[in-house]
Amino acid sequence: MNQELNTTAQISVPSARKKAPYSKLRKARYGYYGIAFALLFFILAQFAASYMVKLDTVYKHRLNYDMFLADSKVMGIVVDEMARHIKDNGLTNYAILIGNSVAWGTNESSDHSLGRYLSDNATADGDGKLQAVFNLSAPSIMAGDAYTLLLMLDERGIKTDNVMIGLTYSSFVEASPGVRKVFWLGDDLKKADPATFKKVLPHLEANGYKNVTGWKGTEHNAIEAITDWVPVIKYKTVIPEAIKAMGKESDVMGDPRAWNEKKFSEKWITSPQYLNFFSPEPFNMTDSNWTVYFMNRIAEHQQGKRLFVFVAGSNGELSKKEVTNPGYVANMEKIDSYLAELGVDYVTLQDRIDPNLFTDHVHLTKEGNELLARIIWDAWTGKGA
Amino acid sequence: MLFNSPTFLIFLAAVFALYYAFPRGRMIILALANAAFYAYAGVGYFLLFFAIVASVYFISKGLQGPKGKLALGLGLAVVLANLLFFKYSMFLLENIESMLGMTFSLQGTAFADRSIALPIGISFYSFQLIAYLVDVHRGKLKPSRSLLEFWVFISLFAHSAAGPILRGNDFIPQLRKISSILFRTPRVKLGLAFILLGLFKKVVIVEQIAPYVNDYFSKAQTLSGVESWIASYLFAFQIYFDFSAYSEMAVGIGFLLGLRLDLNFKTPYLSANPAEFWRRWHITLSQWIRDYIFIPLGGSRVANWRIYANLIAAMTISGIWHGAAWTFIIWGLYHGLLSAGHRLYDKGIKRLGWKDALNNRIYKVFSIFVFFHLTVVGWVFFRANSWSDAVYMLKKMTMMDGIQFTKQHLLLLAVAAGLYLLHILEYIVVSRFKRWSLAWQFNVPSIVRGAVYAIIAIVLLFLLMKGESSSFIYFQF
Structure with missing residues (x-):
């Protein structure tokens, strides 16, 4: 001493x-x-934090869901880092994938996710080769979130010339009440498109969204604006989660085994959440269905640009009773007709993937994700038409 | 506005800058800052608060005149009516209904849901107003010179929500010299140290143990004996660190502004008896109870049985002050009984000629251990969601049903023991604060100090911004 x-x-x-x-x-x-x-x-410390956080801190073939779950503002950080990555690498020809948990790859690791395989397909030499595919999917992403994300990409100068939207049957099931159709990004929609936000607000509020207005709203926005300038606060979720993730061997979320190697309890298979996923009630495919409304807005946004939609299928064995229900079948036909009318490239995948490649009623195994990526890419390039 | 919120920190920085930029306008700056601070919680309650303060100010003009008693009665009536209405009316109604075995319909009134939102700090400002009225009436304090001065005294944002309860004699003279207060670096540094200490206690300690306490007390009737003790231990530390965090931040804000606010806590869980505990726990409330309840009731200058009765009555009133529920009343009564019991015990020891034993170190440690546990038992009444929950937990805490530990129990008991060690450490640091603070500034290179300050600031910012700021427990009183 x-x-x-x-x-x-x-x-x-x-x-x-x-x-x-x-x-x-x-x-x-x-x-x-x-x-x-x-x-x-x-x-x-601010410079160090800015330097430390890069695209691969928050994204690896898909966004880091642990971070996103802890703070939905992480989506903004992913988009910011994406913009920086695109600029730094001079990328001009890339695609954006936005979907829910199927596209994100629930029950599998990022290395075995759809984003990874789609990226592999797209960047391999061949027709329609792309420089990159950015997967902005996340569990529970809804059509309203996808629309908001496109506006966020515009704001950051990220091109949306090639967009792939992943939906499931349940995306069209109406909330009465239930899952709101802008599940994560309500605050971002409010900033990016106030008119649309105002229109959808009653639906959002009826389904648990808290719209902070008046003085509280101003205060909230002011604090957010200030904290955005202080990287250690901006990355308050990202940095601790990144440190935690360092010790993890795998980023798998859920059980990657095929569904038939696991047990699904009667209770789960008869739960309202599960049954609502396959609701056979006739779909209303007009603008008053918020998924249709937001898909129409996405189509408008993509005028003159490429838009591709895939509707993931459900497990034909585990959920046989539900997917063979005449109501379900009729609704799938309605989705098909709607997408055809919308004039976009699309593919519906019910019964196109072997039930053995599912990990549960809707999510896929590693091989399932590989096959899904192949189907999407073939459809995108016109080979699978 | 919570002290542990980013909004408050920005507000404080703005007030601090304006305060030193415009020395002559300090009273106006503080008056407006206090109004803004209170209006942030609700404009209606701010208007009510201001109306009460203004009423008391004008009534107090007559306190030293020929109709002084009438003015005192009127002033007390205004303050107590406000307090009774907002804090106790529903409690009284429920008890009257219970006694009569009937329910009055409040349908169609503003109180149809049988609840009244409590204005923030109502108990604190009511006690401060009562002290002011009584002191001016007794001639111990000259009435405030202006409504502006009176408003700043009563409503100072540093303490209006949860104390410390200021006395006119201590604080009004400081306000009269406010424009001559100079910016003094050591005092500002001390203020920042107190604010950081309070923030540390709140965001690092309280926020971490609160979920366990809430979880345990929410399922009180399913707890085992060990779990009941764990819940009570953790709550003892939660309430101490929470309340002392607020009070220390208040003192720190005072230092930033060059104003002296009294400390409310002096490591109370190191007390060996009730009298010592109340000299170290919520000190300004204890002093208020002593000066305006215990002494007027006769204090210690009456027959022995009256002293015991006065102690019990004063502590029961302290319990009622905390909240409109029987659990708070029982908590106050319990502490009154402890105080009376200790007085009786102390007299007995002295009569037996064992006075020297009281100064024995082992006896002292044993007393602290016993009294800490008696305090913990008292917290069960304070925190339990109902009387039946409290009784259930206390029954379990007798451990008559056997003792069983799980790994989580051991971990939480270790946390409680760690918190107690932290409490001892706090005592050591506070008692040597001046020496250590000077040694720290004198001996540690500024680059190292700077690095430590930056790390503390970053960690606190991380934790502060992590989620919604939780309220301080004493805000509800």
């Missing part, structure tokens, strides 16, 4: 005062050096 420290640590204040010159004591009490250094280190 430093001799001076050792000595002074043992002395009392009166003796310290006796020994130390008054000017030194005064400097210690009145000095600003400590605070000035604190300020300097604080500023340096």
Whole structure:
């Protein structure tokens, strides 16, 4: 130990005062050096945080769901980092994939997810080769979130020339009440398209969304604007989650085994949540169905650009009773007709993937994701038509 | 506006800057800041608060005149009526209904849901107003010179929500010299240290243990004996760290503005008896109870049985002050009984000639251990959601049903033990604060100090911005 420290640590204040010159004591009490250094280190920490967070901190073939779950603002960070990555690498020809948990790859790791295989297909030499496919899917993403994401991409200058939207049958099931059709990004929609937000607000509020207005709203926005300028706060979820993830061997979320190697309880198969997924009630395919409304808005947004839609299928064995229900079959036909009328490229996948490649009623195994990626890519390039 | 919210920190920075930029306008700046702070919680309640303060101010003009008693009665009536209505009316109604065995219909009234939202800090400002009225009436305090001065005194944002309860004699003279307060670096540093200490207690300690406490007390009737003790231990530390965090931040804000606010806590769980505990726990409330309830009731200058009765009555009133529920009343009564019991015990020890034993170190440690556990038992009444929950938990805490530990129990007991060690550490640091603070500034290179400050600031910012700021427990009183 430093001799001076050792000595002074043992002395009392009166003796310290006796020994130390008054000017030194005064400097210690009145000095600003400590605070000035604190300020300097604080500023340096901001640069360090900005430097530390890159696209691969928040994204690996798909966004980091643990981070997103802890703070839905992470979607904005992913988009920001994507914009930086695109700019830094001079990318011009890429596609954006937006879908729900099927497209994200629930029950599988990022290395075995749809995003990874689609990226592999798209960047391999061949027809329609792309420089990259960015997968902005996440569990529970709805059509309203997808529309909002497109607006967020526009705002950051990310091209939306090639967009793939992943839906499921359940996307069209109406909430009465239930899952709101802008599930995650209500606040972002409010900023990006206030008119649309105002229109959809009653539906959102009826399904658990809290619209902060007035003074509280102004306060909320002001705090957000300030904190966006302070990287250690902006990345308050990302940095701890990234540190936590360092020790993890795999980022798999759920059980990757095929459904027939697992047990599904009677309780789960008869739960309202499960049954609602396959609701056979006739779909209303007009603008008053919020999924249709947002899909129409997406189609409008993509005028003159490429838009491809895939509707993932459900497990024909595990959910046989539900997917063979005449109501379900009729609704699938309605979805087909709607997408055909919308004039976009699309593919519906019910019964096109072997039930053995499902991990549950809708999510896919590694091989299932590989096959789905192949089907999508073939349809995208026109080979599978 | 919560002290542990980003909005408050921005508000404080703005007030601080304006305060030192315009020394002559300080009273106006503080008056407006107080109004903004209170109006943030609700404009209606701000208007009510201001109306009460203004009424008391004008009534107090007559306190030293020929109709002083009438003015005092009127002033007390205004303050107590406001407090009774907002805090106790529904409780009284429910008890009257219970006694009569009937229910009055409130349908069609503003109270159809049988609840009245409590204005923030109502108990604190009511006690402060009562002290002011009584002191001016007794001639111990000169009335405030202006409504502006009175408003700043009563409503100062640093303490209006949860104390400390300020006395006119201490605080009004400070306000009269406010424009001559200079910016002094050591004092501002001390203020920042207190604010950081409070923030640390709130976001690092309280926020982490609160979920366990809430979970345990929400399922009180399913707890085992061990779990009941864990819940009570953790709540003891939750309420201490929560309330002392607020109070220390209040003191820190005072230092930033060059104003002295009294400390409300002095490591109370190191008390060996009730008298010591109340000199270390919520000190300004204890002093208020002593000066305006216990002494007027006769204090210690009456017959022995009256002293015991006065102690019990004063502590029961303290319990009622905390909240309109029987659990709070029982908690106050329990502490009154502890105080009376200790007085009796103390007299007995002295009569037996064992006075020296009281100064024995082992006896002292044993007393602290016993009294800490008696305090923990009291917290069960304070925190339990109902009387039956409290009784159930206390029955379980006798451990008559056997003792069984799980890994989580051991972990939480270790957390409680760790918190107690932290409490001891706090005592050591506070008692040597001046010396250590000077040694820290004098001996540690500024670059190292700067790095430590930056790390603390970043960690606190991380935790502060992590989620919704939770309220301080004493805001509800």
